[in-house]
Amino acid sequence: MSLKPPLEALASxxxxxxxxxxxxxxxxxxxxxxxxxxxxxxLWITVMNGGLHTSAELTMRLNFPVEMDYxxxxxxxxxxxxxxxxxxxxxxxxxxxxxxxxxxDILDEGKTLAAIKRHxxxxxxxxxxxAVLAKKLHDRCxxxxxxxxxxxTVPDRYVFGYxxxxxxxxxxxxxxxxx
Numbered sequence: 368m369s370l371k372p373p374l375e376a377l378a379s380x381x382x383x384x385x386x387x388x389x390x391x392x393x394x395x396x397x398x399x400x401x402x403x404x405x406x407x408x409x410l411w412i413t414v415m416n417g418g419l420h421t422s423a424e425l426t427m428r429l430n431f432p433v434e435m436d437y438x439x440x441x442x443x444x445x446x447x448x449x450x451x452x453x454x455x456x457x458x459x460x461x462x463x464x465x466x467x468x469x470x471x472d473i474l475d476e477g478k479t480l481a482a483i484k485r486h487x488x489x490x491x492x493x494x495x496x497x498a499v500l501a502k503k504l505h506d507r508c509x510x511x512x513x514x515x516x517x518x519x520t521v522p523d524r525y526v527f528g529y530x531x532x533x534x535x536x537x538x539x540x541x542x543x544x545x546x
Contacts, residue, residue, distance in 0.1 A: 370533075370534045373533055373534065373536040373537050376527075376533050376534075376537075376546060377533075377537060377540075377544065379546065380527070380544035380545060380546050381544060381545050381546075382542050382543070382544055383521060383522065383526070383543055383544065383545045384501075384519055384521070384529075384542060384543040385542045386541040386542055388519070389500070389518070389519070389529055389541070389542070389543065392500065392518030392519045393421070393424050393425060393428065393500070393518060394428065395518070396425060396498065396516045396517070396518050397425055397428030397429060399516055400425065400429060400468075400498065400516055401428075401429055401430050401431065404431070404466065404468070404496075405430070405431045406431075407466040408432075408434075408465075408466070409433065409434075409465070409466040409467065409468050409496075410434050410435075410436060410458075410460055410462065410465045410466070410467050410468070411426060411433045411434065411435045411436070411468050411470060412435075412436050412437060412438055412458050412467060412468065412469050412470065412483075412487075413435065413436075413437040413438075413470050414437075414438060414439075414440070414469055414470060414471040414472075414479070414480070414483060415437050415438065415439040415455075415456070416439070416530075416532070416538065417471055417472035417473065417530045417531055417532065417538070418469075418470045418471040418472050418530065419530060419538075420472070420500075420529055420530035420538070421470055421471070421472055421498070421499070421500040421518075421529070421530055422435075422470040425470060425498065434460065436458040436459060436460040437456065437458065438454075438456055438457055438458050438483060439454070439455035439456040440452055440453065440454050440455065440479055440482060440483055441453050441455065441479065442478060442479050452478070452479060452482050457486070458487075461490075462487050462490035462491060462492045463490060463491035463492070464491060464492075464493050465492055465493060466492070466493055466494045466496070467487050467492045467494070467495045467496070468496045468497075468498055468516075469483055469484060469487070469495065469496070469497050469498070470497075470498045470499070471497070471498075471499050471500075472499065472500050472501065472529070472530035472531045473499055473500065473501045473502070473503060473521070473526070473530075473531055474497070474499045474501070474502045474503065474508065474512070474514045474517070475503045475508075476507050476508055476509065477508045477509040477512040478509060480497060480499075480509075480512060481509040481512050484497065484512070496515040496516070497512075497513070497514045497515050497516070498514065498515065498516035498517075499514045499516070499517055499518070500517075500518045500519060500529060500530065501517075501518060501519045501520065501521045501526070501531070501543065502514055502517050502519070502520050502521070503520075503521050503522075503523055503526070504520050504521065504522055504523055505523040519543070521543060521545065522545055524545040524546060525545065525546040526543055526544065526545045526546075527540070527543070527544055527545075527546075528540035528541070528542050528543045528544045529541065529542065529543050531543065
């Protein structure tokens with residue numbers, strides 16, 4: 368896929384979820400998380416960089432104390448297709464015997480999230496849950512990998528905005544767009 372400059376891409380993109388729709392999805396997700404994890408003392412791990420927006424918005428809606436950490440694992444490194452997993456930062460907090468929530472922007476094919484989940488399980492996490500703002504609609508996801516908390520679905524297109532990037536840019540958009 369040949370990439371246009373970010374503003375040209377935005378001008379030709381279709382807005383598929385506006386800010387109000389995203390806010391409603393985050394409220395629904397937070398309600399589910401509050402109900403399910405209120406007494407679990409979870410460790411919340413933001414998957415950088417994409418999960419930053421979703422993680423911040425969700426955790427501010429939670430009605431119980433949350434210990435937070437982050438990890439940065441990437442397969443894309445600014446490209447439109449993924450390669451081998453590169454760990455830029457692993458969680459610093461001990462995962463042993465913890466309920467861990469991995470929060471990311473999107474569940475696409477799930478290879479990165481599956482690797483992070485395997486790492487958390489190998490570190491002795493009691494349970495590893497996944498929270499994503501969006502799930503891409505296709506049948507190429509890692510078998511058995513599911514989002515425990517999911518806000519929206521997006522079409523099987525190049526999507527960006529609200530944490531999802533367009534060639535490293537446009538994560539800061541308050542809506543989600545598709546090319």
